Amino acid sequence: MSGIRRPLVYNRPVPYTVSTPVFEGPFDLLLHLITRQQVDLWEVSLSAIVDGYVATLAEMQTALDLEVATEFLLIAAVLLELKARRLLPGREDVELEEELALWEERDLLLARLLECKTFKDAAATLHRTMESAGRSWPRTAGLEERFASLVPDVLAGVTAAQLGDVMNALLVPKPQARLLLDHVAPVRASVGDAVVELVDELPRAGRITFARLTSGLVERLEVIVRFLALLELYKQGAVDLQQAVTFGRLEVVWLGLPDDPGGTEEYDG
Amino acid sequence: MATEEERAIEAIVMVSDRPVEPHLLAQLLEVTPARVEDICALLAESYAAEDRGFQLVRVAGGYRFQSHPDQAPYVEKFVLEGQSARLSAAALETLAIVAYKQPVSRAQVAAIRGVNADAVIRTLQTRGFIAEVGRDPGPGQATLYGTTPLLLEKLGLDRIEQLPPLAQFVPGPEIMDALERSLRADPAPAPAPIELRQEPGRAGGPYQDDPDLGD
Amino acid sequence: MATEEERAIEAIVMVSDRPVEPHLLAQLLEVTPARVEDICALLAESYAAEDRGFQLVRVAGGYRFQSHPDQAPYVEKFVLEGQSARLSAAALETLAIVAYKQPVSRAQVAAIRGVNADAVIRTLQTRGFIAEVGRDPGPGQATLYGTTPLLLEKLGLDRIEQLPPLAQFVPGPEIMDALERSLRADPAPAPAPIELRQEPGRAGGPYQDDPDLGD
Numbered sequence: 001m002s003g004i005r006r007p008l009v010y011n012r013p014v015p016y017t018v019s020t021p022v023f024e025g026p027f028d029l030l031l032h033l034i035t036r037q038q039v040d041l042w043e044v045s046l047s048a049i050v051d052g053y054v055a056t057l058a059e060m061q062t063a064l065d066l067e068v069a070t071e072f073l074l075i076a077a078v079l080l081e082l083k084a085r086r087l088l089p090g091r092e093d094v095e096l097e098e099e100l101a102l103w104e105e106r107d108l109l110l111a112r113l114l115e116c117k118t119f120k121d122a123a124a125t126l127h128r129t130m131e132s133a134g135r136s137w138p139r140t141a142g143l144e145e146r147f148a149s150l151v152p153d154v155l156a157g158v159t160a161a162q163l164g165d166v167m168n169a170l171l172v173p174k175p176q177a178r179l180l181l182d183h184v185a186p187v188r189a190s191v192g193d194a195v196v197e198l199v200d201e202l203p204r205a206g207r208i209t210f211a212r213l214t215s216g217l218v219e220r221l222e223v224i225v226r227f228l229a230l231l232e233l234y235k236q237g238a239v240d241l242q243q244a245v246t247f248g249r250l251e252v253v254w255l256g257l258p259d260d261p262g263g264t265e266e267y268d269g
Numbered sequence: 270m271a272t273e274e275e276r277a278i279e280a281i282v283m284v285s286d287r288p289v290e291p292h293l294l295a296q297l298l299e300v301t302p303a304r305v306e307d308i309c310a311l312l313a314e315s316y317a318a319e320d321r322g323f324q325l326v327r328v329a330g331g332y333r334f335q336s337h338p339d340q341a342p343y344v345e346k347f348v349l350e351g352q353s354a355r356l357s358a359a360a361l362e363t364l365a366i367v368a369y370k371q372p373v374s375r376a377q378v379a380a381i382r383g384v385n386a387d388a389v390i391r392t393l394q395t396r397g398f399i400a401e402v403g404r405d406p407g408p409g410q411a412t413l414y415g416t417t418p419l420l421l422e423k424l425g426l427d428r429i430e431q432l433p434p435l436a437q438f439v440p441g442p443e444i445m446d447a448l449e450r451s452l453r454a455d456p457a458p459a460p461a462p463i464e465l466r467q468e469p470g471r472a473g474g475p476y477q478d479d480p481d482l483g484d
Numbered sequence: 485m486a487t488e489e490e491r492a493i494e495a496i497v498m499v500s501d502r503p504v505e506p507h508l509l510a511q512l513l514e515v516t517p518a519r520v521e522d523i524c525a526l527l528a529e530s531y532a533a534e535d536r537g538f539q540l541v542r543v544a545g546g547y548r549f550q551s552h553p554d555q556a557p558y559v560e561k562f563v564l565e566g567q568s569a570r571l572s573a574a575a576l577e578t579l580a581i582v583a584y585k586q587p588v589s590r591a592q593v594a595a596i597r598g599v600n601a602d603a604v605i606r607t608l609q610t611r612g613f614i615a616e617v618g619r620d621p622g623p624g625q626a627t628l629y630g631t632t633p634l635l636l637e638k639l640g641l642d643r644i645e646q647l648p649p650l651a652q653f654v655p656g657p658e659i660m661d662a663l664e665r666s667l668r669a670d671p672a673p674a675p676a677p678i679e680l681r682q683e684p685g686r687a688g689g690p691y692q693d694d695p696d697l698g699d
Contacts, residue, residue, distance in 0.1 A: 028598070113663050114655055115596055121653040123573070123580040126639070129647075130571075133640030135553035136539065137284035137563060142395040142501035143348065144335050150348045151396060154356045155423040163424070164433035167365040170381055171435065271535045279537030280555035281562045289562075297561050320486045322494030340495030346512050347496045351504070385612030385634070391501055 028116055194229035202239065202254040210250040271315075274298055274308050278332075286391075288331025363389045364398060368420070368432060372402045372413035390414065398423070486530075489513055489523050493547075503546025503637070544636035545643070578604045579613060579635075584650045587617050587628035605629065613638065 143151070202208070210230070214223045230252060233239045240253040271279065277298055282289050291309070295302040309332050313325040322340050325332060336344050356364070363386050366378050378386040393399045394414075402415035416429055426432070486494070492513055497504050506520040513520065524547050528540040537555050540547060551559045571579065578601055581593050593601040608614045609629075617630035631644055641647070655663075 110663055112596075112598070114660065116598070117655045117659065118650065118653045119577055119580050119584070119596060121655075122584060122647075122650060123576040125648060125653070126580050126583065127571075127576050129639050129641070132553070133638060135556040136541075136550040136640065137559050138543075138637065139283050139334075139498070139538075139549040140391060140501045141286040141333070141499075142391065143344075143499050147341075147344060147348050147499070148395075148397060150345055152349070153423075154360075154396065155398070155420075158356065158361070158424070160424045160426055160432050163361070163365045163368055164435065166361050167369050168436045170362060170366065271537065276535065276537030276552065277555055277558040280551035280559050281537075283538040283549055284551050284559055284563065293562075297558055320491065322486065322491030323498045334498055336495035336499050337491065340492055343492040343512055344495055344499055347499070347504075347508075350512065351496075351500075351508050379610050383606075383610065384615070385610055387612070388502070388634070395501065 028120065191225055191228045191232060194225045195232055198226070198229050198233060199238070199257060202233075202252065203256075205252075205254065207251060207253050210252060213252060271312075272308075274300065274304075275312055278305070278308055278312065282325065282332050282334055285333070288327075288329045288333040290331045294332070357389070359384075359386075360389050360393060364393055364416075364420075367393070367399050367414050368416050368429065369435065371415035371429075373415075374405055374411035374413055376411060378414075486527075487523075489515065489519075490527055493520070493523055493527065497540065497547050497549055500548070503542075503544050503548040503633075505546045509547070541640070542642045543640055544633040572604075574604050575607055579608060579631075582608070582614050582629050583631050583635075583644060583647060586630035586644075588630075589620055589626035589628055591626060593629075 198213075201213070205213075210227070213230075214226050217223050217226065230239060230241065234241050236258055238255055238257050240255055242251040242253065243249065278294055281294065281297065291302045291305040294305045294309075298305065309325060309327070316324060322337050323334050324337050326335055328335075359382070362382055363378055366381050367373055367390075370377065370381070375386055375390055378390065390399070394401075397417055398420040399414045400417050401412050403413045405411040405413055421427065421429065493509055496509060496512065506517045506524070509520045509524075510517040524540060524542070531539060537552050538549055539552055541550055574597075577597060578593055581596050582588055585592065585596075590601055590605055593605065605614070609616075612632055613635040614629045615632050616627050618628045620626040620628055636642070636644065639647075
């Protein structure tokens with residue numbers, strides 16, 4: 001991991017007013033991080049990214065609104081996802097596909113960043129155009145009263161009852177479109193359960209790679225939970241973990257169960 | 270060449286939708302009202318000398334631009350041919366809102382209609398169907414609008430209270446359903462906590478087969 | 485001395501509360517639209533030559549009188565309500581997307597901005613800058629949005645095509661390189677860091693002079 005380009009501006013007295021950046025969406029923020037801080041996504045540590053967010057939030061606290069805060073969370077999630085992808089132990093059999101998927105994702109992100117930058121600049125021009133047009137006010141006085149009698153009787157045929165009908169129609173509450181996500185049942189996996197499964201499986205395997213140990217799992221979360229369960233067992237001295245090189249093959253060796261497996265936490269999807 | 274003072278008066282009077290008092294112009298230009306009267310007289314003369322199709326005139330205690338009387342035939346043609354003879358749906362909606370909710374601000378009208386109402390309000394005002402009736406006492410002091418006697422006359426009503434009462438709104442079942450859903454803080458009964466697999470039965474969404482929305 | 489045609493146009497445009505289409509003016513004056521354009525150009529020139537405080541301009545497909553921009557300080561004092569409140573950066577960016585991509589759906593706007601655009605779209609719609617212009621023929625029949633004549637008026641443009649082409653805003657090669665490098669999937673040694681230059685206006689920003697930034 002390379003050195004971190006921390007947003008140093010936050011760590012020392014600022015000699016002049018820094019205009020508060022307002023980010024329009026996660027791509028905007030990512031763009032800002034990349035162009036202003038030269039963050040290399042793949043090399044920077046997650047804690048630095050989180051620090052950057054917290055510092056930016058602190059800077060914005062006077063004008064913090066929910067939307068901005070939510071956008072921050074979203075971009076944080078995007079970064080974490082990309083980062084996590086590299087950190088998760090790879091499965092050798094699908095490595096090429098994953099690598100391709102990674103490239104695809106990166107290209108997509110790049111395209112979206114370029115698009116974001118394009119419209120950001122277009123918006124700036126729109127703003128300038130509007131500002132300069134705003135220096136003139138249109139004449140809106142309209143017809144002089146001497147012509148009022150000429151105006152066709154636009155109310156011909158309009159009745160009080162009709163006006164009532166129009167109002168009633170306006171007052172009918174319009175159902176708000178709402179995205180219901182509750183049909184998507186969250187995948188819930190408990191580390192406790194995974195520990196129990198591993199304690200059952202590992203003594204039979206003796207020595208096994210993590211890729212193999214998780215080869216039957218479909219959900220990413222299940223893989224993560226298994227990994228956490230392994231760490232739990234490692235902490236308890238029940239297994240040994242061996243990895244020759246970073247991002248290399250992770251091997252699990254069963255050592256035997258100590259007296260008490262201890263309490264574990266539950267992780268929600 | 271117009272002087273700076275002349276230009277300022279031209280600009281202000283041009284964008285005003287009512288005659289501008291010389292007193293106010295004097296204040297804006299930081300000159301005396303007498304000076305304003307002089308400048309306006311000069312301007313009016315110059316338009317006349319150039320034979321413009323418009324005039325600067327003093328009416329109702331203020332100055333305004335208006336079309337030259339000898340151009341009335343063209344203006345009349347414009348009124349008769351250039352304007353639609355029926356109220357647009359937008360205008361009718363706006364009129365209904367002002368009639369029932371008066372006194373009401375532009376912002377309130379826009380909020381009910383869901384779209385900007387400024388142009389429509391101006392049109393209705395020009396037609397004499399609605400008028401400014403006051404100012405909102407709150408911050409911003411928004412202009413409040415109400416209906417005019419002309420509108421009552423056109424609708425054949427004596428008093429605005431004679432408008433038909435608004436229907437007691439009875440929501441249909443699908444709207445009740447939608448409202449119920451959007452009010453629900455916790456939309457789904459939490460599934461059993463340690464479930465790794467989805468129950469096949471849940472695929473249709475939680476409300477599909479749940480007749481009891483009241484809980 | 486103004487001609488009869490010039491005078492008629494001056495009178496009509498003076499009494500209109502919105503830009504008057506040359507097509508309508510041509511009909512009222514019984515001349516060709518091209519002739520109307522010529523007359524209007526002459527009128528606009530004469531006001532400019534006389535240094536008037538107002539202008540005749542072509543916006544949103546028609547002609548209107550407006551105050552001269554350099555008189556803004558006076559008009560601002562007069563028009564207390566001022567021009568409608570400023571647009572947020574989010575609203576401007578959404579407006580840019582709608583302007584260049586129209587007709588466009590909420591989902592498409594959200595995809596570009598990376599966040600839900602519903603609230604911003606509603607605001608722009610309420611202010612009358614964008615409007616529903618149709619439905620996506622595809623599945624879901626999403627509502628499609630486009631810009632309105634009111635927006636053109638606010639931009640002082642005659643047609644939306646007068647906006648600079650979008651291609652003009654596509655980032656240059658240095659920016660592309662820098663982005664590309666930052667998103668490199670290969671964690672292998674990066675080439676010597678390229679100094680990513682900000683736009684000239686941003687020079688002197690807080691990061692500019694920090695030697696640690698280069699890694």
